[in-house]
Amino acid sequence: MKTSYRKALITGASAGLGEEFARQLAMTGTNLLLVARRKDRLEKLAAELTQKHGVSVEIFPADLSRDYDLNCLVEKVRQTEDLDLLVNNAGFGGKSKFYKDETGEAEQMIRVHVQAPAVLTRAALPAMLRRGRGAVINVSSVAAFSPFSGAMYSSTKAFLAMFSVNLQNELLDRGIRVQALCPGLTHTEFHEVAGINKESIPGLLWMKADRVVRISLRALGGRRVIVVPGLRNRLITFLMRCPWTFSVVQWLARRRKVRKMAGM
Ligand SMILES: NC(=O)c1ccc[n+]([C@@H]2O[C@H](COP(=O)([O-])OP(=O)(O)OC[C@H]3O[C@@H](n4cnc5c(N)ncnc54)[C@H](OP(=O)(O)O)[C@@H]3O)[C@@H](O)[C@H]2O)c1
Numbered sequence: 720m721k722t723s724y725r726k727a728l729i730t731g732a733s734a735g736l737g738e739e740f741a742r743q744l745a746m747t748g749t750n751l752l753l754v755a756r757r758k759d760r761l762e763k764l765a766a767e768l769t770q771k772h773g774v775s776v777e778i779f780p781a782d783l784s785r786d787y788d789l790n791c792l793v794e795k796v797r798q799t800e801d802l803d804l805l806v807n808n809a810g811f812g813g814k815s816k817f818y819k820d821e822t823g824e825a826e827q828m829i830r831v832h833v834q835a836p837a838v839l840t841r842a843a844l845p846a847m848l849r850r851g852r853g854a855v856i857n858v859s860s861v862a863a864f865s866p867f868s869g870a871m872y873s874s875t876k877a878f879l880a881m882f883s884v885n886l887q888n889e890l891l892d893r894g895i896r897v898q899a900l901c902p903g904l905t906h907t908e909f910h911e912v913a914g915i916n917k918e919s920i921p922g923l924l925w926m927k928a929d930r931v932v933r934i935s936l937r938a939l940g941g942r943r944v945i946v947v948p949g950l951r952n953r954l955i956t957f958l959m960r961c962p963w964t965f966s967v968v969q970w971l972a973r974r975r976k977v978r979k980m981a982g983m
Pocket residue numbers: 730731732733734735736737754755756757758781782783784808809810811812831858859860861901902903904905906907908909910912
């Protein structure tokens with residue numbers, strides 16, 4: 720089912736999946752509110768999308784790990800009465816192991832992957848509920864189900880998956896759709912930012928960002944809350960969740976060679 724939106728807020732819109740959400744939504748005539756730290760990138764994207772598609776694009780430069788920036792954005796969301804799609808997409812992969820982290824990366828991840836999506840969703844819901852229409856996409860990951868993806872990254876992405884499932888149940892019959900998008904390896908700037916060498920990962924495991932976003936937006940009209948794009952990612956997720964293969968996956972995650980391949 721194809722659905723159109725009046726205005727969408729996208730966090731992490733300066734690159735990768737967030738930028739792709741902005742492009743595909745602008746194409747359907749959705750006005751945008753774009754959030755990320757890099758103001759220059761947001762300005763460039765806003766100018767391009769306004770010129771190409773005639774939509775209104777507002778930018779809101781913010782670091783979602785900072786309380787002040789997040790509070791200002793929450794206020795902005797409360798005042799944006801026509802916001803009917805919220806895409807909680809901003810995120811990053813950790814550079815250090817949890818037990819070695821001395822930079823505050825773990826706390827930053829909780830703020831960006833957990834606190835920001837939760838408070839932004841709560842700020843956006845009242846207007847959506849008044850209208851009886853709206854949608855929230857929380858960009859989680861197949862890492863939500865994986866024992867290979869880092870203590871903090873996996874657990875914050877698992878929060879987004881279960882937050883979405885339970886929130887959708889709270890909002891049954893209220894006209895609001897909630898989705899946890901769980902991509903697998905996707906070509907964006909994510910791995911470069913996290914210092915992960917992409918060359919060591921087989922090419923067939925990767926997806927393009929435009930395909931992931933297309934699948935997400937298409938699925939938003941349907942009933943599924945957890946959306947895992949791509950057949951291979953669905954198979955991998957099934958093997959990680961299925962009780963019969965769960966122990967095998969756990970056993971594999973403890974093998975030194977496998978851990979090295981996964982960059983652990
Ligand atoms: N790529 C993958 O393989 C993959 C797989 C599964 C899930 N994901 C998830 O997909 C989402 C998008 O990632 P991506 O792959 O598109 O990576 P990306 O190309 O690195 O984009 C990440 C976006 O998040 C923004 N961001 C990061 N930290 C932020 C902060 N503190 N405050 C505000 N914005 C922040 C970045 O903007 P600024 O730097 O300008 O702030 C950027 O726009 C993430 O949640 C990631 O966990 C990615």
